[in-house]
Amino acid sequence: MSHVTMKTKEEAPGSMKTGTEISRQERFVYKDDDVIDKPFDWRQFLRLFGYMKPYARQMLPLVLLMMVLGTITKLAVPFLTSQAIDKAIAPKTGIPNPALLYLLTAGVIVLYIVQWVAGVYRIKYTNVIGQRVIYDLRSDLFKHIQKLSFNFFDKRPAGSVLVRVTNDINSLQDLFTNGVVNSIIDCVQLAGIIVILLALNWKLGLAVMVTVPIMFFVSTKLRKTIRVAWQEVRIKNSRINSHLNESIQGIRVTQAYTQELENMSYFDAMNMDSKKSWDKASAMNQSFGPIIEITGGIGTLILFWLGAHLIQTGNLTVGVLVAFSTYVSNFWDPINRLGQTYNQLLVAMASSERIFEYLDEEPLVRDHPGAKPLPTIRGDIAFRKVYFEYEKGRAALKGIDLDVKAGQSIALVGHTGSGKSTIINLIGRFYDITGGLITIDGQDIREVTLSSLRSQIGIVLQDTFIFSGTIRDNIRFGRLDATDKEVEEAAKAVDAHEFIMKLPDGYDTEVEERGSALSMGQRQLLSFARALLADPRILILDEATASIDTETELKIQEALKVLLKGRTSFIVAHRLSTIRHADQIVVLDHGEIKEMGTHRELTEREGIYNGLIEAQFRFL
Numbered sequence: 134m135s136h137v138t139m140k141t142k143e144e145a146p147g148s149m150k151t152g153t154e155i156s157r158q159e160r161f162v163y164k165d166d167d168v169i170d171k172p173f174d175w176r177q178f179l180r181l182f183g184y185m186k187p188y189a190r191q192m193l194p195l196v197l198l199m200m201v202l203g204t205i206t207k208l209a210v211p212f213l214t215s216q217a218i219d220k221a222i223a224p225k226t227g228i229p230n231p232a233l234l235y236l237l238t239a240g241v242i243v244l245y246i247v248q249w250v251a252g253v254y255r256i257k258y259t260n261v262i263g264q265r266v267i268y269d270l271r272s273d274l275f276k277h278i279q280k281l282s283f284n285f286f287d288k289r290p291a292g293s294v295l296v297r298v299t300n301d302i303n304s305l306q307d308l309f310t311n312g313v314v315n316s317i318i319d320c321v322q323l324a325g326i327i328v329i330l331l332a333l334n335w336k337l338g339l340a341v342m343v344t345v346p347i348m349f350f351v352s353t354k355l356r357k358t359i360r361v362a363w364q365e366v367r368i369k370n371s372r373i374n375s376h377l378n379e380s381i382q383g384i385r386v387t388q389a390y391t392q393e394l395e396n397m398s399y400f401d402a403m404n405m406d407s408k409k410s411w412d413k414a415s416a417m418n419q420s421f422g423p424i425i426e427i428t429g430g431i432g433t434l435i436l437f438w439l440g441a442h443l444i445q446t447g448n449l450t451v452g453v454l455v456a457f458s459t460y461v462s463n464f465w466d467p468i469n470r471l472g473q474t475y476n477q478l479l480v481a482m483a484s485s486e487r488i489f490e491y492l493d494e495e496p497l498v499r500d501h502p503g504a505k506p507l508p509t510i511r512g513d514i515a516f517r518k519v520y521f522e523y524e525k526g527r528a529a530l531k532g533i534d535l536d537v538k539a540g541q542s543i544a545l546v547g548h549t550g551s552g553k554s555t556i557i558n559l560i561g562r563f564y565d566i567t568g569g570l571i572t573i574d575g576q577d578i579r580e581v582t583l584s585s586l587r588s589q590i591g592i593v594l595q596d597t598f599i600f601s602g603t604i605r606d607n608i609r610f611g612r613l614d615a616t617d618k619e620v621e622e623a624a625k626a627v628d629a630h631e632f633i634m635k636l637p638d639g640y641d642t643e644v645e646e647r648g649s650a651l652s653m654g655q656r657q658l659l660s661f662a663r664a665l666l667a668d669p670r671i672l673i674l675d676e677a678t679a680s681i682d683t684e685t686e687l688k689i690q691e692a693l694k695v696l697l698k699g700r701t702s703f704i705v706a707h708r709l710s711t712i713r714h715a716d717q718i719v720v721l722d723h724g725e726i727k728e729m730g731t732h733r734e735l736t737e738r739e740g741i742y743n744g745l746i747e748a749q750f751r752f753l
């Protein structure tokens with residue numbers, strides 16, 4: 134793996150870079166694969182083809198039957214043609230045999246029909262198998278990615294995850310729908326042609342095939358470079374996709390900073406890069422065609438030269454020569470296709486390696502063996518000497534001790550980066566602590582099942598994620614079996630009902646992903662309703678920092694009171710009104726608790742809290 138950065142111009146050693154150059158060159162960094170030519174990995178190959186297993190029994194026999202029928206009929210036609218020439222049109226006796234000619238012609242027609250029907254059904258069944266395999270792979274991958282822990286997503290841009298679920302899976306599609314079956318057909322056909330050629334006239338057969346090893350050698354060498362070139366195209370496209378995803382997600386910031394032109398020129402460079410690599414690979418690919426044609430031409434030359442000689446010496450009939458020429462022309466196609474399938478297979482192996490890498494990624498946070506479901510909780514939470522680091526050697530929390538009684542509300546305050554979000558991430562076990570113990574009602578949270586723990590914790594994040602769908606669906610996300618009435622009651626309780634009813638279709642108004650048509654305050658109220666509907670014993674809330682008008686602020690404060698009532702709550706608090714009402718305020722600094730107490734207790738001290746409060750007032 135390597136970091137790939139776009140460079141707009143070559144850096145001269147020791148040259149000075151301007152700010153613009155630095156930002157243009159190093160602004161976007163995407164993690165790509167290197168173009169590597171790995172030895173064939175049989176275990177991975179078997180794992181990949183294991184996906185065909187569930188369908189092999191039902192459909193593979195049918196596919197094989199169609200394949201055999203198709204191949205036999207294809208190979209039989211030239212033979213019948215040779216018989217028609219030698220026995221019906223120009224037999225040794227000199228008397229043509231029209232009856233036999235009609236019979237053989239009818240035979241050829243029947244063979245073509247069988248070949249056509251077999252082809253139609255073979256394609257139909259292989260497509261079904263291929264599509265099912267792709268469906269299974271895609272859904273396995275999606276299911277697995279959903280289970281992966283936060284740390285997995287911390288390390289990867291969304292675009293690159295997206296590329297694996299889309300591009301990499303798609304690149305397997307061709308192999309499964311065409312490649313596999315076609316290559317079996319090609320092998321059978323090739324073997325059939327070789328046997329027939331040798332049986333018809335072994336001398337001529339061997340002479341025609343003399344070019345095969347030469348062609349094989351040349352093409353193997355060439356294909357390797359072609360394959361690497363195509364791999365490069367794939368990597369460049371994958372980088373474009375990552376960048377596209379990032380650009381669209383960040384379009385508002387781009388426009389706000391009027392960076393559109395910069396972005397366009399960066400994208401242009403990427404696009405051009407991709408086009409160039411495509412041109413290169415495609416030109417290389419085209420060079421392969423003439424090699425096959427020249428070899429085929431040499432084969433045909435040998436055939437007619439030696440064939441004519443053999444006919445003159447009475448060792449070959451015209452019919453056999455005609456059959457030979459058809460077989461020989463059918464000989465190069467399978468060889469060509471086999472080479473292509475081999476390339477396709479190697480590309481698929483590279484893709485499947487990337488897919489399996491994700492599938493093999495174990496969620497860091499998972500149920501321990503013997504984990505029991507957490508019974509319905511009261512909501513006592515305790516932190517005992519809790520240590521945590523996201524990256525080895527960089528402690529984010531250092532020995533946190535905290536006791537929270539059921540029903541209490543805790544406000545977490547502190548400078549940016551002091552560890553507030555980290556604490557709330559640990560309660561829901563989105564990361565596992567590196568030292569110490571966190572208990573809920575006296576139970577170590579690592580000893581209970583994740584689903585039983587998380588289902589009893591409600592989380593309202595600062596970035597309130599609204600999914601595409603109706604307002605009703607978005608609130609119901611808190612508890613999927615809630616009735617419409619319950620959804621509306623939750624909305625009423627947090628005072629969201631009024632604004633929802635003003636929307637064009639009320640609760641049935643469709644909102645786009647991220648709820649961009651809603652205001653920040655509205656999104657927040659919706660997420661409160663969602664959390665209220667879930668009715669968790671423990672509530673975690675990352676308060677939005679964005680300033681909202683006083684009226685909405687009051688609304689949110691009222692909604693919060695409803696939401697927090699009777700629940701243990703942790704709030705990353707930014708507003709004085711929220712902080713003041715908390716039962717305990719925990720002041721964090723560089724991952725440690727520096728002060729703890731009620732608002733009154735803390736304001737009486739000359740500590741960090743006082744400094745934070747004063748700073749807030751200074752800006753008012």
Ligand SMILES: Nc1ncnc2c1ncn2[C@@H]1O[C@H](COP(=O)(O)OP(=O)(O)OP(=O)(O)O)[C@@H](O)[C@H]1O
Nearest residue numbers: 287523524529547548549550551552553554555556
């Ligand atoms: N996903 C992550 N990977 C690595 N380090 C992280 C990650 N998230 C946070 N950190 C680091 O852990 C420390 C604590 O971060 P945390 O997000 O808990 O701070 P915070 O108090 O919530 O800050 P803010 O008020 O700015 O949200 C910081 O030094 C931060 O850089």
